[in-house]
Amino acid sequence: MMESHREVKEKTILALLVFADIIDSSSYSAVLGRVVYARRLLEFQKLFETLGQKYFPKPSDPTQEFCEINTRGDEGTIFFATCTEVNLSEFIFRAIEFLYHLKGLLRYGYAEDENGTDSPRQMGLGAGIHVGNVAFAVAFENNQSVIKQIEGFDINYAKRVESCSRIGKYSRIFLSKEAAKLLEDRPIVFSRTSASMKGIEENVEVYEVQSGLFNGLKIDTDNDSDEKMVEKIEELAYQPIRIEKPWNKALIISVLDCLIKDTIVSDRKDEYHRLQLNLAWHSSIEDDPILLYLRAREFETEGQYTQQLRYLKQIAQEYPDFVHVKKRMIKSCWAITKKKSERVELIFARDLAKEFLEKFPHFLSEEEKKDFHKLIKAASKKARSRK
Numbered sequence: 001m002m003e004s005h006r007e008v009k010e011k012t013i014l015a016l017l018v019f020a021d022i023i024d025s026s027s028y029s030a031v032l033g034r035v036v037y038a039r040r041l042l043e044f045q046k047l048f049e050t051l052g053q054k055y056f057p058k059p060s061d062p063t064q065e066f067c068e069i070n071t072r073g074d075e076g077t078i079f080f081a082t083c084t085e086v087n088l089s090e091f092i093f094r095a096i097e098f099l100y101h102l103k104g105l106l107r108y109g110y111a112e113d114e115n116g117t118d119s120p121r122q123m124g125l126g127a128g129i130h131v132g133n134v135a136f137a138v139a140f141e142n143n144q145s146v147i148k149q150i151e152g153f154d155i156n157y158a159k160r161v162e163s164c165s166r167i168g169k170y171s172r173i174f175l176s177k178e179a180a181k182l183l184e185d186r187p188i189v190f191s192r193t194s195a196s197m198k199g200i201e202e203n204v205e206v207y208e209v210q211s212g213l214f215n216g217l218k219i220d221t222d223n224d225s226d227e228k229m230v231e232k233i234e235e236l237a238y239q240p241i242r243i244e245k246p247w248n249k250a251l252i253i254s255v256l257d258c259l260i261k262d263t264i265v266s267d268r269k270d271e272y273h274r275l276q277l278n279l280a281w282h283s284s285i286e287d288d289p290i291l292l293y294l295r296a297r298e299f300e301t302e303g304q305y306t307q308q309l310r311y312l313k314q315i316a317q318e319y320p321d322f323v324h325v326k327k328r329m330i331k332s333c334w335a336i337t338k339k340k341s342e343r344v345e346l347i348f349a350r351d352l353a354k355e356f357l358e359k360f361p362h363f364l365s366e367e368e369k370k371d372f373h374k375l376i377k378a379a380s381k382k383a384r385s386r387k
Contacts (some may be wrong), residue, residue: 128162
């Protein structure tokens with residue numbers, strides 16, 4: 001059936017724009033040869049599309065939302081746009097989770113092929129994420145106007161953000177400033193840098209994902225590729241010295257977190273947890289913020305709040321934009337005051353709680369707001385009683 005005429009609307013809509021491609025793909029082509037390289041590209045394309053559909057399924061209302069997942073050659077794109085008011089930070093974070101999952105499958109989700117090489121796991125992935133307003137076109141289908149296409153400058157901008165991945169040192173997943181600022185309350189750490197975007201601007205502020213805790217990964221252990229990835233991740237968590245890249249640590253911790261959440265077998269939960277801690281404590285000079293955060297989280301579970309606070313302070317000092325840690329610090333300090341009469345922590349918890357309530361209330365849930373108000377009231381009462 002022939003599609004009806006597309007009409008460009010006068011207004012714009014907000015869009016999440018994701019570009020990802022194989023880094024230095026031409027070098028793989030030269031080494032592997034045309035046939036093997038083409039086979040691996042087809043595997044990448046299929047993986048990108050099938051996994052992308054898990055994280056970004058077809059919209060239930062195509063008159064209000066648009067989602068397009070495409071691949072061509074060594075590149076994949078995800079365009080999501082909506083006319084409704086949504087929490088776009090959720091979709092940005094989901095895109096990062098998708099990219100980490102994709103990188104994990106490319107690296108660990110395939111068995112050795114007949115040539116004794118890993119297919120296509122040695123391929124590196126670079127990505128760019130941006131949010132912006134785009135124009136859109138609709139077509140009349142089934143008696144309704146369906147969003148069929150988006151266009152605009154921000155799509156080109158997103159592609160330029162992806163090109164910055166070549167200078168990356170960590171995950172090679174880059175976000176524009178507009179996208180990164182929407183993730184301040186998420187368990188994620190960025191490395192900020194300036195980059196030149198050809199044809200757009202010379203010095204643009206971009207953010208590389210340095211580390212993070214992604215417990216929304218859609219791991220399916222009944223899927224062969226996911227199963228192989230999980231097996232490899234368990235091996236690496238048991239022998240951290242074999243970990244090759246910085247981004248591997250966040251992937252391993254995140255996959256184990258997902259397995260802990262999804263399994264109902266207590267022995268398996270305990271085993272995954274032990275593997276997390278084995279990775280977190282494998283080195284006395286470990287500086288990955290998420291592994292340090294994991295240490296702090298474990299001390300909290302054990303009620304050792306002074307130790308927890310020590311690690312939280314270290315992370316907050318080195319990564320002041322990590323809001324998630326600052327919120328934990330408030331609770332840690334308050335827990336210390338209930339165990340010991342340490343006025344410094346009492347004041348610190350009260351003042352930091354006030355700062356969140358007055359300056360950053362949008363980072364707090366309603367329950368957290370109530371807890372912080374109670375904390376301030378109790379802290380003030382305790383301080384008066386000491387006078």
